[in-house]
Amino acid sequence: MALVLYAGGGNKNAFKALIAAEYSGVKIELVKDFQMGVSNKSAEFLKMNPIGKVPVLETPEGPVFESNAIARYVARVKADNPLYGSSLMEYAHIEQWIDFSATEVDVNIGKWLYPRLGFYHYVAVSEEASIAALKRALGALNTHLASSTYLVGHSVTLADIVMACNLYIGFARIMTKSFTAEFPHVERYFWTMVNQPNIRKVMGDVKQAESVPPVQKRTAAPKEQKPKEAKKEAKEAPKPKSVEKPDEEEEAPKPKPKNPLDLLPPSKMILDDWKKLYSNTKTNFREVAIKGFWDMYDPEGYSLWFCDYKYDEENTVSYVTLNKVGGFLQRMDLCRKYAFGKMLVIGSEAPFKVKGLWLFRGTEIPKFVLEEVYDMELYEWTKVDISDEAQKERASAMIEDLEPFDGEALLDAKCFK
Ligand SMILES: N[C@@H](CCC(=O)N[C@@H](CS)C(=O)NCC(=O)O)C(=O)O
Numbered sequence: 001m002a003l004v005l006y007a008g009g010g011n012k013n014a015f016k017a018l019i020a021a022e023y024s025g026v027k028i029e030l031v032k033d034f035q036m037g038v039s040n041k042s043a044e045f046l047k048m049n050p051i052g053k054v055p056v057l058e059t060p061e062g063p064v065f066e067s068n069a070i071a072r073y074v075a076r077v078k079a080d081n082p083l084y085g086s087s088l089m090e091y092a093h094i095e096q097w098i099d100f101s102a103t104e105v106d107v108n109i110g111k112w113l114y115p116r117l118g119f120y121h122y123v124a125v126s127e128e129a130s131i132a133a134l135k136r137a138l139g140a141l142n143t144h145l146a147s148s149t150y151l152v153g154h155s156v157t158l159a160d161i162v163m164a165c166n167l168y169i170g171f172a173r174i175m176t177k178s179f180t181a182e183f184p185h186v187e188r189y190f191w192t193m194v195n196q197p198n199i200r201k202v203m204g205d206v207k208q209a210e211s212v213p214p215v216q217k218r219t220a221a222p223k224e225q226k227p228k229e230a231k232k233e234a235k236e237a238p239k240p241k242s243v244e245k246p247d248e249e250e251e252a253p254k255p256k257p258k259n260p261l262d263l264l265p266p267s268k269m270i271l272d273d274w275k276k277l278y279s280n281t282k283t284n285f286r287e288v289a290i291k292g293f294w295d296m297y298d299p300e301g302y303s304l305w306f307c308d309y310k311y312d313e314e315n316t317v318s319y320v321t322l323n324k325v326g327g328f329l330q331r332m333d334l335c336r337k338y339a340f341g342k343m344l345v346i347g348s349e350a351p352f353k354v355k356g357l358w359l360f361r362g363t364e365i366p367k368f369v370l371e372e373v374y375d376m377e378l379y380e381w382t383k384v385d386i387s388d389e390a391q392k393e394r395a396s397a398m399i400e401d402l403e404p405f406d407g408e409a410l411l412d413a414k415c416f417k
Contacts, residue, residue, distance in 0.1 A: 003028045003074070006045065007055040008036040009326015012165045013067035014055040015202050018319070019161045020071045022198035024078040028057075030319040032412075068098055068162060075158050083158045093152040097159035104137035106166040113174045118216030134170075138183045145185035149192065156196060164193035171208050180208070201317060204324050207374050259368070261338050261361045267301025271361065275340060275417045278399070290396045299386060303363045304395055307379035309354035316350040322412055325354060328375040329416050335360070335369050341416035342398045348409045355405075357384070357398040358416075 003021075005028050007014035014030075021028045031039075039045060040052050048063035049056045056063050057070040064070050075083040085091050111130035115122040141163075144151070151159040167190050171180070180187050193199055194206045274296055281289035297304075315321040325343045332339065338361040346353040356379070360366055370376050384391050397405060401413040 003077075004031050004058040005029070005055055005070075006031045006034060006040070006048070006058070008034050008330075009323040010330050011054065012169045015165045015168070016067050016071040016162055017055060017057060017074045018202045019165070019199050020074040020083060020158060022201055023083055023156065023161070024075055024081055026074050026077045028074065028319075030322065031058075067165075068102060071158060071162060072098075082155060083161070085153055085157055090152050090157070094157045094159040097151045098162045100137070100141075101159070101163040101166045105134070105141070105163070105170075108134035108137060109166065109170040109174070113169070113213070116174070116213045116215050122215045135182070138180075138186050141189075142183040142185045145189045149189070156193075156198075160193055161199075164190065164199060168194065168203060168206060172206060173209050174212055176209050176212060179212075201320055202323070204320065204327075205378075259338070261366055264301065264362055267298045267361075269296045269298035269301055271302075271338070271340065271359075274359075278340070278415070278417060285400055286396070290400060293396075293399060294392070297386070300363070301361065303360055303365075304384035304386065305358045305360065305365060306382045306384060306391075306394070306398075307356040307358060308382075309379055311378065312353045313351050315345075315352040315354060318345075318350065318352065318411060321345055321352045321354065324375075325412075325414055328373070329414055331373045331375060332369070332416055334372060335366060336416075338362075338366060339369075339416065342401070343414045343416070344398060344401070344405060345411040345413070346405055346408050347411060352411055353406075353408075355398070357395050 003026065005014055005017055007030065018028060018030075020026070033039075034054075036054070040049075040054050045056070046052055048058065049065035051065075053065070055067050055070055056065045057073065059073070064073050075081050083094075085094050108130045112127060112134060114120050115127065150156055151163060167175075167186070171190055180190075194203055274293060277289055277292045277296075281292075309315070315324075322345060325345060329341070329343065332341065339358060341356055341358040343354065343356040346355060358365075360369070365376070365381060384395050386392055386395075396402075401410060403410050
C-alpha cells in the first residue's frame with residue numbers, strides 16, 4: 001500500500017512531507033476528492049486524527065498526524081537518508097532547527113497573520129508582541145545563516161524543508177520586502193530553498209507578499225488553512241488581560257468600503273440561486289442545471305471567461321498540478337460573493353492541462369481580483385462569446401465536467417462556489 005496524504009491543495013504543512021518525499025524517492029499519493037471541512041470531519045478521518053486536522057499520512061502500519069512527524073517518517077522511510085545528516089550531532093541539530101522553526105517562527109507568523117485574516121480576535125498589542133518575537137527568531141536565524149548556506153551541514157536536510165515551508169506562508173502572505181530586508185541572510189536562504197528543483201516541484205512559483213493584509217472582521221477561516229479548533233479555543237479561553245488593549249483603545253472598526261461591484265445596477269441573475277441550483281442538481285444535470293444556468297445568465301450583469309494555464313508543460317506531477325489549482329481557488333476566496341468557477345485538470349498523463357471557466361459579476365474581470373490574486377496572470381483569459389454556440393457548448397461542458405474534454409479524460413474538476 002502506498003503512502004497516502006490527506007490534505008487539500010496549497011497546504012504548507014502538507015508540503016513538508018511532499019518535499020521530503022521528493023528528496024527521498026518516496027512515493028506519496030494525495031488522497032482524491034479531499035474536501036476541507038468535510039472529509040476531515042468524517043468519523044473515518046477522526047479515527048486517524050482525533051483533532052480533525054490535516055495533514056494526515058496513511059501508512060501500511062497505520063496513520064500518522066502532525067506535519068513534522070509525518071515529514072520525519074517520510075525521511076526515515078529511506079535508510080541512512082542524508083536529509084537526516086551524517087552524524088549524531090547533525091541529527092541533533094536538525095531536530096533543533098525543526099523545533100525552532102515550529103515554535104519560534106511558525107507560531108509567530110501565525111499569531112501575526114491569522115488575526116488579520118479574521119480567524120482570531122485581532123488585538124493590536126498582541127500583534128506587536130508576535131512581530132517582536134518573530135523578529136527575534138528571524139534575527140537569530142539570520143545570524144546563523146550569515147555563515148552557512150543550509151541550516152545544518154552542506155546540503156539540504158529535513159530542517160531546511162520544514163523551515164522553508166514555515167517561512168513560505170510568511171513570505172507569501174504577510175512578510176513584505178520591507179519587513180524581510182532586515183534579515184538579508186534569511187531572504188537569500190529562503191529564495192535559494194524555494195528554487196531547489198525538489199521544492200519548486202511542490203510549491204510552484206513563490207511570490208513575496210506585496211502588502212500586509214488588512215485586518216478582516218472575524219469570519220470563518222478559508223477552507224484549507226482554517227485553524228478552527230484553535231479559533232474555538234481562542235473564543236472560549238479567557239483573554240489574558242495583560243496583552244489585551246482596553247476596549248476603548250482597540251482599533252475602531254473601520255467601515256468596510258463598498259466593493260465597486262456592489263454598486264453595479266441590479267442584475268436579474270442571482271448568483272446564489274445559480275450556486276444552489278448547481279449544488280442541488282443530482283440528476284439530469286444537462287437539462288436542469290445547465291439549462292437553468294443559461295436561462296438565468298445575464299450578460300449585462302455578469303461575464304463568463306475561459307482561462308487557460310500558460311505553463312502547462314510544467315504540469316508534470318499530478319498532485320503538484322492539483323495543488324496549484326487548489327491554491328488558486330483558495331486565493332479566489334476574496335471574490336466568492338461575486339464569482340463562480342470551474343477548473344479542470346485535463347489528461348490521464350503528464351503534462352496535464354489546466355483550463356477553467358469563470359463567471360464574474362460585471363462585464364469585466366473584477367479589478368480587485370486581478371490585483372490581489374497573483375495566479376490570474378498565470379492564465380490566459382478569454383471572454384466567452386455567448387453568441388457563438390461552440391463557445392457556449394464548451395462552457396456548458398466545463399460546468400458539467402463532461403468527459404472526454406478536448407478528447408481527453410479529466411484528472412480532476414474543481415468547483416468554486
Ligand atoms: N500542528 C499541526 C497543524 C495542523 C493544522 O492547523 N491544520 C489546519 C490546516 S493547515 C487544519 O486542518 N485546520 C482544520 C481545523 O482546524 O479544523 C500540523 O503541523 O500538522
